[in-house]
Structure formats: structure tokens, C-alpha cells
Amino acid sequence: MPVISMISPKGGVGKTTAAVVLATELAASHSVTIIDADPNQPVKTWAELGRHAARLKVIAGVNQENITDAIEAASAESVFVVVDVEGTASLTAAYAVGMSDFVLVPCQGSTLDARQATKALKIIRDAGRLSGGQKPHAILFTKTNPAIRTRNLTHVARQLTKAGIPALDTELNEREAFRSIFSFGGGLSDLDPSEVANLDKAKANAKALAKEVMDRIKEVISS
Numbered sequence: 001m002p003v004i005s006m007i008s009p010k011g012g013v014g015k016t017t018a019a020v021v022l023a024t025e026l027a028a029s030h031s032v033t034i035i036d037a038d039p040n041q042p043v044k045t046w047a048e049l050g051r052h053a054a055r056l057k058v059i060a061g062v063n064q065e066n067i068t069d070a071i072e073a074a075s076a077e078s079v080f081v082v083v084d085v086e087g088t089a090s091l092t093a094a095y096a097v098g099m100s101d102f103v104l105v106p107c108q109g110s111t112l113d114a115r116q117a118t119k120a121l122k123i124i125r126d127a128g129r130l131s132g133g134q135k136p137h138a139i140l141f142t143k144t145n146p147a148i149r150t151r152n153l154t155h156v157a158r159q160l161t162k163a164g165i166p167a168l169d170t171e172l173n174e175r176e177a178f179r180s181i182f183s184f185g186g187g188l189s190d191l192d193p194s195e196v197a198n199l200d201k202a203k204a205n206a207k208a209l210a211k212e213v214m215d216r217i218k219e220v221i222s223s
């Protein structure tokens with residue numbers, strides 16, 4: 001079933017955070033497998049905290065040798081597969097994109113970050129050429145300020161639109177709650193609202209992200 005990969009050449013932009021937020025949100029109502037194809041194994045480390053839903057499975061230790069088998073097996077078993085990859089300059093990333101139904105490119109809202117993101121767009125284009133069709137994809141703006149849309153982000157978004165690069169309407173805001181799941185394990189619904197600021201807002205953000213990703217995948221499947 002649908003495979004969604006997180007790809008970006010830059011570390012620290014929020015790929016792993018977006019992958020876990022999206023996967024835990026989808027797992028509220030579907031079976032989900034996260035494939036941890038980052039040699040640093042951040043999703044595995046999160047999973048070892050042991051508070052995630054039983055219908056969310058994590059496959060760790062995935063690399064260029066075994067990623068295509070891992071994705072194929074996971075998509076036969078789970079309703080959604082989310083793949084977290086480190087960087088783009090690897091066969092692992094190229095295979096992940098090649099086997100995806102939808103590729104998300106997490107990107108912080110600055111011109112420098114957007115330039116980096118174009119490297120991800122290149123492997124998406126190349127993978128599309130190999131598989132005989134454009135891979136559906138979108139930029140996901142991450143760590144954005146929930147209170148204001150900076151002029152910088154507005155500028156970057158406009159430049160991307162001009163260049164014909166799609167971006168999700170939903171951004172992943174900078175929120176304490178999105179950091180907290182990596183300290184406490186599980187998803188947002190496993191956090192204690194008395195201990196995490198604005199948890200309700202983070203939950204609404206995660207829900208909007210999952211809904212938009214599902215809608216985009218439905219569009220792709222029906223077209």
C-alpha cells in the first residue's frame with residue numbers, strides 16, 4: 001500500500017520528526033510500518049522507548065542492500081509505509097524514492113534551505129525517469145513559526161511555486177510537542193497535556209498533515 005518517503009539532502013531539517021509524526025498519526029486508524037534507513041537509526045531509538053501503538057511497526061537496520069525488499073515486504077503488510085532516509089546522495093535514497101508513491105521533501109523556510117531542497121528534487125526527477133513517470137512529491141515546510149508566516153518563508157514559497165515545485169499547504173510548525181515524542185516515546189496522544197505546551201495545537205497540526213498527505217495520495221491513485 002502507499003509508500004511515503006522523507007527525502008532531503010540536509011540534516012536537521014525535520015525529516016525524522018515529520019516521519020514519526022506522520023506515521024503515529026496515520027497509525028491512529030491504520031496499520032503503518034516505518035522503515036528506518038538512516039545509519040544513525042533515530043526511529044529505532046525512538047521505537048525502543050516502547051510507547052507507540054501496536055499497529056505501528058518499525059523496521060530498522062535498512063540500507064542500500066535491503067531497502068527494496070524491506071519496502072516491498074512492508075507495503076504488502078501495512079496500509080501505509082513511511083520511509084526515513086538520511087541525506088540524498090546515496091543509493092538508499094534513490095531506491096526509496098523509486099519505490100515511493102509520494103515523496104515529501106522537508107525543508108525549512110529559507111532560501112538556502114530551498115536551494116538544498118532542489119537536490120532532492122533532482123533525485124525525484126531521476127527516479128521518475130527510471131520508472132517511466134514523474135514521482136508525485138511536495139515540499140513540506142518544517143519548523144515554521146505557528147504565530148507568523150515570515151517574509152522569508154513567503155518569499156521561498158512564492159519562488160517554489162514560480163518554479164512549478166509543489167508544496168503542501170500544511171506546514172509542520174516548530175513545537176515542543178514534536179520534540180517531546182523523541183524523549184518520551186509514542187505519539188502526540190501519548191504525551192501528557194499538563195507537561196507539554198500547546199499539545200492540542202501540535203495534534204491539530206499533525207492531523208492536518210496526515211489528512212493532506214492522504215488526500216494527495218488519493219489524487220495520485222485516482223489519476
Ligand SMILES: Nc1ncnc2c1ncn2[C@@H]1O[C@H](COP(=O)(O)OP(=O)(O)O)[C@@H](O)[C@H]1O
Pocket residue numbers: 010011012013014015016017018042142143144172173174175176178179
Ligand atoms: N516541527 C518541529 N518542532 C520542533 N522541533 C523540531 C521540529 N522538527 C525537527 N525538530 C528538531 O530539529 C532537530 C532535527 O530534527 P530531525 O527530525 O532529526 O531532522 P532530520 O531527520 O532532517 O535530520 C531535532 O532536534 C528535532 O527535535
Ligand SMILES: [Mg+2]
Pocket residue numbers: 012015016017038042084085086
Ligand atoms: Mg533524520
